[in-house]
Amino acid sequence: MRTEQTAQKNYLSKVAQEIKPSGIRKFFDLASQMENVISLGVGEPDFVTPWNVCEASLASMEQGYTAYTANAGLLELREAISQYLESKFQTAYDPKTELLVTVGASQAIDLSFRAILNPGDEVLVVEPSFVAYAPTVSLAGGVPVPVPTSHENNFKLMPDMLERAITNKTKAILLCFPSNPTGATMTKEELEQIARIIEKHDLIVLSDEIYAELSYDHEHYSIARIPEMRERTILISGFSKAFAMTGWRLGYVAGPQVFLQAMLKIHQYTMMCAPTMAQYGALEALTNGLDDVQKMIRSYRQRRNYFVKACREIGLECHTPGGAFYAFPSIRATGLTSDEFAERLLEEERVAVVPGSVFGSGGEGHIRCSYARSLEELQEAIKRMGRFVQKYVKQ
Known part of the structure; x- marks a missing residue:
């Protein structure tokens, strides 16, 4: 009779066995089992999806729009995304051939890697990075190669670090600015x-630009705007963060037709299309929901300013994140590892x-705190963190 360990060895793929569970979810699950916990862990807006977006989705069901859409998504939605990207970020894409609506930005990332990678191809992943990036590269047969950033440079990607990481096997680089987990941004000149x-x-x-709208100190600049970059850039974004639609699972990918055609084939076989009702909600968000986005951005900026200043006051060195809704303070003054601190x-x-x-070796000595929480919750969290920090700094 096979033991469970033997069955696992024989039945499961090597990649599936070696991939580690999400470090973010580990702490979220622990917190959910405890009382009186203030969670700064999961990166999710604390705003509810605006009602007009929900209403548009409900109306689509009432009108019987419950069948599949085109594989690439509703043409009306792709046209709205195209207009939005051009007016907001000055990046132009043909809605018929250069845009694909996906099940969240996560699927867009997965499709991108599966479309471009051959076994053994190396992908440079700028770290600290979102926990899903390296595993997604591995699942597509590629080899993730970390490119470190540091607190001293505000977690920006430095040219010398990039040059040093490139080998003859390097095929692609994954960028995420504004960054999860650091909140770092890059200017036009730096890009x-x-x-x-x-x-x-x-x-x-x-280029994962899911946090593009949440840029506080300067307008987001996409690397796809640089003329020589457009033909080699796959731009990924979605509605989860800026539009408070995480549970709707709706994203999109934009890029040259040669990439999008390959992704569409994979999407046809593995997903068919993104949820129809969610697409109608997203269309309403782009058509009549941009004022709500601006209100959320103003609130996040206020919370960022408070939280970063408060972290410094309790003894945690913290750079000012230029975007997203994360602070990434250093906890080295406590003498604890990141795991021990958390x-x-x-x-x-x-x-x-x-x-x-959990965001890569470059993240050690830091913690990620989401300030997408009410100001009252952030104030209480800082009060508790201050007590904790003082206790360990004194030892």
Whole structure:
């Protein structure tokens, strides 16, 4: 009779066995089993999806729009996305051939890697990075290669670090600015320096811009706007973060037709199309919901300013994140590892944060705190964190 361990070895793929569970979900699950916990862990807006968006989705069902859409998504939605990207970010895409509506930005990332990677191709992943990036590269047969950033440079990608990581096996680079988990952003001039290296080595760019709208200190600038980058850039975004639609699972991918055709084939066989009702909701969000987005952005900016300043006041060095809704303070003054800090903070003060180590080795010595919480919750969290930090700094 086979033991469970033998069955696992024989029946499961090597990739599935080696991929680690999400470090974010680990702390979220622990926090959900405890009382009086303030969770700064999961990256999700605390706003409810605006009612007009929900109403549009309900109306689509009432009108009988419950069948499949085109594989690429409703043409009306793709046209609205195209108009939005051009007016908001000055990136133009043909809605018929260069846009694909996906089940969240996560599917867009998965499709992108599966469309471009051959076994053994290396993908540069700028770290600290979202926990799903490296595993998604591995699932597509590629090899994730970390490119570190640091607190000293505000977690921006530096040209010398990029150049150093490139080998003859490097095929692509994954960028995420504004960044999850650091909130780092890149200016036009900084991206142009990176672009020169990417072009020199003929790399493909996957640019995850899901937090593009949540840029506080300067307008978001997409690397796809740089003329020589458009033909090699796959732009990924969606409605989860800025539009408070995480549970709707709706994203999109934009890029040159050659990439989109390959992705569409994979999408046809694995997903068919994104949920119809969610697409009608997203169409309403782009048509009549942009004022709501601006209200949310103003609130996040206020909370960012408070939380970063408060972290510094309790003894945690913290750079000012230019975007997203995360702070990434250093906890080195406590002498604890990221895991130790997060575990003890949860046990002793009932505040849930994510250890920086789950975002790659460059995240060690930091914690990720989502400030997408009410100001009252953030104030209480800081009060508890201050007690905790002082106790360990004094030892």
